[in-house]
Amino acid sequence: MLLFTPGPTPVPESVRLAMAEPTLHHRTTEFEAIFKETRELLFKLFATDEVLMLASTGTGAMEAAVTNLCHDTLLYVNAGKFGERFGKIAVAHRLKTVSIKQEWDTPATAEEIVSALKANPSVDAIAIQISESAGGLRHPVEEIAKAAKEINPDIMIIADGITAVGVESIDVRDIDCLIAGSQKALMLPPGLSILGLSSVAIEKIGEGRGYYLNLATEIKKQRQNTTAYTAATTLVIGLLEVLRQFDIFGLENLYHDTARRAKATRLALEAIGLHSYPKTPARSMTTIDDAQASEIRSIIKDKLGVNVAGGQDHLKGKIFRINQMGFIEPYESVWVVNAIELALAKLGRRVYDGTASRTYNEEYFSHILEQTK
Numbered sequence: 190m191l192l193f194t195p196g197p198t199p200v201p202e203s204v205r206l207a208m209a210e211p212t213l214h215h216r217t218t219e220f221e222a223i224f225k226e227t228r229e230l231l232f233k234l235f236a237t238d239e240v241l242m243l244a245s246t247g248t249g250a251m252e253a254a255v256t257n258l259c260h261d262t263l264l265y266v267n268a269g270k271f272g273e274r275f276g277k278i279a280v281a282h283r284l285k286t287v288s289i290k291q292e293w294d295t296p297a298t299a300e301e302i303v304s305a306l307k308a309n310p311s312v313d314a315i316a317i318q319i320s321e322s323a324g325g326l327r328h329p330v331e332e333i334a335k336a337a338k339e340i341n342p343d344i345m346i347i348a349d350g351i352t353a354v355g356v357e358s359i360d361v362r363d364i365d366c367l368i369a370g371s372q373k374a375l376m377l378p379p380g381l382s383i384l385g386l387s388s389v390a391i392e393k394i395g396e397g398r399g400y401y402l403n404l405a406t407e408i409k410k411q412r413q414n415t416t417a418y419t420a421a422t423t424l425v426i427g428l429l430e431v432l433r434q435f436d437i438f439g440l441e442n443l444y445h446d447t448a449r450r451a452k453a454t455r456l457a458l459e460a461i462g463l464h465s466y467p468k469t470p471a472r473s474m475t476t477i478d479d480a481q482a483s484e485i486r487s488i489i490k491d492k493l494g495v496n497v498a499g500g501q502d503h504l505k506g507k508i509f510r511i512n513q514m515g516f517i518e519p520y521e522s523v524w525v526v527n528a529i530e531l532a533l534a535k536l537g538r539r540v541y542d543g544t545a546s547r548t549y550n551e552e553y554f555s556h557i558l559e560q561t562k
């Protein structure tokens with residue numbers, strides 16, 4: 190079965206093998222050396238002033254970001270399940286909230302953020318997804334962050350990059366906290382989250398808030414290549430292997446390859462009459478809205494060995510989402526679009542003629558076709 194869900198994503202063999210080594214104790218020079226190298230490679234990936242690894246899923250890092258960086262009112266963008274979650278976290282911690290609610294295919298705009306800030310001067314942090322995984326939507330976070338900082342440079346910008354870090358280059362100039370999670374673009378099992386912080390964010394954190402998710406405690410420890418509580422040793426070892434692979438492949442190559450794959454997939458599916466759901470698609474996944482989304486998913490899973498994700502809440506049965514994160518071989522992606530074309534033929538919607546795989550190949554390998562002209 191090909192796992193093509195936008196999280197969890199497949200774990201490469203070299204990473205699985207690295208994690209199969211005998212258990213290490215976390216308070217040893219051996220593990221500290223692993224932690225140190227992992228931190229160094231994370232600095233390259235995040236390009237932020239500080240990086241922290243937490244033993245939690247992505248939601249733990251979202252909670253840590255909100256509690257440590259928002260002390261009054263959180264402005265959050267709710268254009269999907271994950272945006273909505275920022276609001277729930279703030280409410281659970283008795284913070285005040287202001288929300289910008291959008292349909293799941295519609296990105297927030299800098300203008301909307303600016304007018305919300307002007308109307309709500311108590312807002313001291315903004316939380317938004319870079320790639321909102323509920324609908325495969327890309328928000329213009331860099332533009333929003335810049336506009337917000339022009340109004341108030343003390344506002345903290347919390348960017349959930351759980352399906353964006355490792356997918357594309359992110360301009361972190363105006364971002365104070367960039368969040369990643371292990372089981373998406375980092376190709377690891379779930380259970381590790383990472384926060385990249387700006388120096389302004391570190392200042393605001395001060396003594397930190399909370400206990401387990403107190404970021405001041407973690408900053409102090411992690412600068413010494415250790416953690417406040419037991420490190421998620423196996424996942425850190427796996428992460429080091431992933432980051433080494435990123436380094437060998439080259440981050441620019443990874444971003445470029447992911448972008449080409451996402452574009453080729455979208456064009457292949459549009460060529461067989463399907464519709465791309467989000468108005469501004471993220472590169473992390475390809476999201477198709479279709480009245481027969483459930484039927485298509487069932488056929489490709491049961492008959493063709495391809496597992497893609499469906500939708501949640503009001504989009505349940507109405508969309509399907511194809512992962513683009515991590516290292517993916519082109520022949521796997523070609524099989525995915527081909528399987529979808531076969532499903533449409535089986536549903537009587539079009540005659541099978543190989544259009545999807547041909548379009549994918551033409552787009553993805555266009556540079557090779559150019560060369561042979």
Ligand SMILES: *Cc1c(COP(=O)(O)O)cnc(C)c1O
Pocket residue numbers: 196246247248249271318320321322349350351352370373379
């Ligand atoms: C998966 C995901 C999360 C939540 O992560 P968990 O690991 O399930 O806690 C948050 N934000 C986005 C954008 C995601 O895709």
